[in-house]
Amino acid sequence: MRLHNSGWLLLSVINGASFCNSLHFCNSLFIISGGEIHISKDWRINEEIRAREIRLVGEEGEQVGIIPLKQAQDMALEKNLDLVEIAPSAQPPVCRLMDYGKFKFEQNKREKDARKKQKVISIKEVKMRPNIEDHDFQVKAKNARKFLSAGDKVKVTIMFRGREITHADLGQKLSLKFIEELADISNVEKAPKVEGRNMTTVLIPKLDTDKDKDKKTKEEA
Structure with missing residues (x-):
């Protein structure tokens, strides 16, 4: 399911450490909390992305490499996934294939479950x-x-x-x-x-x- 950008997106860090170390830009571009990456609502997804070339990360966290934006968008369409620009300031920008709607659903579910488990002290x-x-x-x-x-x-x-x-x-x-x-x-x-x-x-x-x-x-x- 392909969606347009809204709210925050929660990503599991898969091979995150080695990926960040090789690109030397992650600390300034990712908001990292508790082993998870939060993607800003201001970052682009799908047709909103403007770069001609991007560094693509696959849906399982694997590095695909630098490819034309159009090719990455076609891959997302073919897999029925979203292309999310997770590091817009990198050269070239880093994008990742993912099911945006699924991640949003799972994030909301985790937050809801966490609220249920919280003990209200009276x-x-x-x-x-x-x-x-x-x-x-x-x-x-x-x-x-x-x-x-x-x-x-x-x-x-x-x-x-x-x-x-x-x-x-x-x-x-x-x-x-x-x-x-x-x-x-x-x-x-x-x-x-x-x-x-x-x-x-x-x-x-x-x-x-x-x-x-x-x-x-x-x-x-």
């Missing part, structure tokens, strides 16, 4: 009073553990009423107890702090590397 809040009963405390801790296991942050809020705020030390002790209860699965992102009539703490899920370190420390103890 902040869950656990609220309690400074005089909370032990059973209720354990329920709150269990809920927080569930949130952390799912990869979410947890905001722990100790709510004071009336003159209870004058005994902020009770909230501090309760916050530290909560932190200790979940120390095996979380790290403290924000230490206990009084904000208005509340005391807040933020816990984040512990990374696997942190868990391994804790396990090793316990084994050595």
Whole structure:
């Protein structure tokens, strides 16, 4: 399927290193990211290409050599592929045979799949009073553990009423107890702090590397 230029084209680098080294121009002409080449939307394809001669790269990444543009365009038509000018400033310009539509489709699919796999981290809040009963405390801790296991942050809020705020030390002790209860699965992102009539703490899920370190420390103890 032959298409006109639009958007970005993603190319796998096939024999890219040796090809670039032999031509000495790739670093200035290609936008390289993560082992892939991005082709600018401003570069030409098919009938938009103006050079009389081009250096052609085949659909499998093989070097065809320097040939007349018309011959390369005929090859693209014969194979039902697109001719894409991937290095316009080279002498002669470098073009490649490819199925532009297929590459665009695969690129969009990869980007869509990547977005699905991305974890959106949310902040869950656990609220309690400074005089909370032990059973209720354990329920709150269990809920927080569930949130952390799912990869979410947890905001722990100790709510004071009336003159209870004058005994902020009770909230501090309760916050530290909560932190200790979940120390095996979380790290403290924000230490206990009084904000208005509340005391807040933020816990984040512990990374696997942190868990391994804790396990090793316990084994050595």
